[in-house]
Amino acid sequence: MEYNFREVENKWRKFWAESKTFAAIDESDKPKYYVLDMFPYPSGSGLHVGHPLGYIASDIFSRYKRLKGYNVLHPMGYDSFGLPAEQYAIQTGQHPKITTEQNIARYRDQLDKIGFSFDWDREVRTSSPEYYKWTQWIFKQLFNAYYDYDQDKAVALDELIAKLEVEGNVNINACTDHEETFSADQWNAFSDKEKEQILQNYRLAYLADSWVNWCPALGTVLANDEVVNGVSERGGHPVEQKLMRQWSMRIKAYAERLLTGLETVDWTDSIKDQQRNWIGKSQGASVFFQIESSNDKIEVFTTRPDTIYGVSFMVLAPEHPLVAEITTDEYKSEVEAYVKQAGLKSERDRQADVKNISGQFTGAYAVHPFNGEKVQIWIGDYVLASYGTGAVMAVPCGDQRDWDFATHFNIPIINIFKDIDVSEAAYTEKDAVIANSDFLNDLPAKKAIKLAIYEIEKRGFGKGKTQYRLRDAVFSRQRYWGEPFPVYYTDEIPQVVGDDQLPITLPEVDKYLPTEDGEPPLARAEKSAWNQFFGDRMEYNTMPGWAGSSWYFLRYMDPKNDSEFVAKDKVEYWQNVDLYIGGSEHATGHLLYSRFWTKFLYDMDYIPFEEPFQKMINQGMILGRSSFVYRVKGENKYVSFGLKEQYDTTPLHVDINLVENDILDIEAFKNLKNSAVDSSSIAEFILEDGKYICGHEVEKMSKSKWNVQTPDDLVEKFGADTLRMYEMFLGPLEQSKPWDTSGINGVHNFLRKFWRLFHDREGNVIIDQGAPSKDALKSLHKTIKKIEDDLERFAFNTGVSNFMICVNELNDQKCNNKEILEQLVILMSPYAPHICEELWVKLGNKAGTLSYAEFPKYNEEHLKEANYHYPVSFNGKMRFKLELPTELTPKEIEAEVLAQEQAQKWLEGKDPKKVIVVPGKIVNIVV
């Protein structure tokens, strides 16, 4: 019987599902291991071969860990709230719930075919009320908490209120936007509304008017990480700045801990660096500059207080609140014109226009705090209102942007660096010695920074300060298909609903569009459409995509719990994720937000760890191979690849299913209806050798490029085990690589060869029950060692090669020994689980016991050889090999080698200068 993968795979797929082979148990004497994949958004186009790459790797690792005696948690679910389903709903009127359910069913079907060992009883969907009940509950916890810097953790808001009632906010050291101080008496005299307005400045989830990224095309605000190069990440629509009342998350409070926590996790440097840059910590000082003949002061932030004597002007952002106030009458019209012009430019234009230096003098002067000199005050759009204080002290000798600005406007450049020429460019390194700077003279910059801060604080001009680039994250979206907030309004004061009222379910609406007054879609819901309705109205916004994904890894531990988001004993058993596999594109989104929520839940004592994902591997992208046809411009004529240079053509993507070995199926192409190409039957084709040859290019796999390869076709043709092994065989997991199916035959043939080790020509199982041969033991144990080492360092690709080598060797040895094959079956089962289950039973084992068998133990004894083939090199070049007993001493080896006739040939009669012998490795002779 030949290897019938369809029969074998169907059988075991069914067996695993029915006997719940991979159900994880919440308590065990075994050590636990938690392997997690980034859960997918179930899109309408289904999975392509790039998606399961990471899932296959994590599945192999999960199966390996089970064999190694671990209690493995390996769940899967769906990040099922999101824009595409809603866009589809707007177009068709179909409820996004229905679209989402259909897509999930398709995903599940595709995932099942690949033979993953997920514990499906733990499946979560972020869009199900049973799940988002707890997303709402966590939101409530954030709403009812503030960040206390003295304890350096989040604390219940009740504690803050208790303090405010007794001592006001004077001694409160919290992360807040509230600047003014008030006493206990003042606090107690405030109305409820006033109190709430102040508390909003402390809450970790808060409502505030803030500048947000508004995307008119999507009709919603976006978080900073959802805006790429000034356009929306999804769809590439323009984004503008708008002042809106929005829910935000006070992630800023965690900036420092998000930074230091990175040192405790095993992630790639690239992702850690991206997070570090995103958090953007810089240390320096905030300094106040008195404005001449005014009571106002300008606060600046600088990382180089040591260069304060080099200040020759100041620059405010055009939006800075003091601009209008300080501008003299003489410059009023110019300044107003500049502010207006800067305001018209979008954030994107301003960023794109870096080389264009622009600015305007205000006519006002500040007083240098140390030497009392007059300092011109300018405005310029290279200073951003949103960073620091929106104002800078310009030190042209030490900052290139300031230097460019000074040079452009002919402002004097004061050199405060000893023996450094700043006539051509600023000197930005921190290794200079300070001069011309009174008390800082002759100090190296690093020491001068410390002394400058000390003096600034002593004289009361400012203080040392740490600044972060990280801004609070906007948490509301003006969309339908997301979690409703557990919030209602009374007299426009936001209130959270009681825990026993959760969840607030998504109400039905007549349309998934904003209302005519521009309110979000939920404003369309009738009062009766809400399952709970309180106050004057419910919150109309919904939560962003990252809400549900920020804590889903916790829910898998206890997915059906109706009274807690996760039971304490369960989270204490499973702890954090040991291995997380997913794409690196979530570096500053999901991966930062889930760290933030984890730290918060830790602070509130709900979970026992601070970092969600201990080790992470980012799988590379699988690239598609696109095919192209070349249309002659202005004509319905297509020219073959080799002849396209003779015409003026436009390359167009063509569906790769119509192309085989770069040859286009012209008939199928002509009959195409919904392709990117307009190809009516009257199209003309200019052929070469009677064929139409397509061009090709390697690029991202996507529907729009017509280069998508689905796993379904390949599973159908070669089977899941072949697909799993082939995806791993392509190359290192982390690297991006082109998808090319031509090699898949090789892997499939390997599995057939493996199958044949167990069968005779007629397909009867023939197993030798006797003692294994020495050679077979050697092949097996060599493989055990390699496979284990490779898996421990997540090198899944080399594992496949090693199985091939082993099967080739056993095949040459004509080995069908039970002991050998049984061990090999266990070893290979993480990679090719279906075929291995089948062979495991054929060897006489009980069905279903393979997944929890014992991983083979490597025994060095079997690799020991009496002889070793020494490679003999001359001057580092390998010349010949010599078989020698392994127990020889280096001296004996040297003598043996030099006695060889071949050695004499390479010595050419000379004496060797030196002979290096590394026993068991190499002999090198220096001539």
Place this chain on the structure above:
RNA sequence: GCCUGGGUGGCGGAAUUGGUAGACGCGCUGGAUUCAAAAUCCAGUUUCUUCGGGAGUGCGGGUUCGAUUCCCGCCCCAGGUACCA
């Protein structure tokens, strides 16, 4: 510009601490089997060569008995980021 990876045959890639460069697979060439094809099996496949051997892991140097691996300088590719004071 800055940060992080990476550059090895026709292709995907291997070489784990400095020790036989090109494992394994694809493709290609030749052969066996077959009426034929598929499948299978065998041999070959970095390159140049006067068949002795020479060169060779992006380029140029260096350390070493020995470098794909370590150090210095450069080039190219991919991803990220960009007036952050």
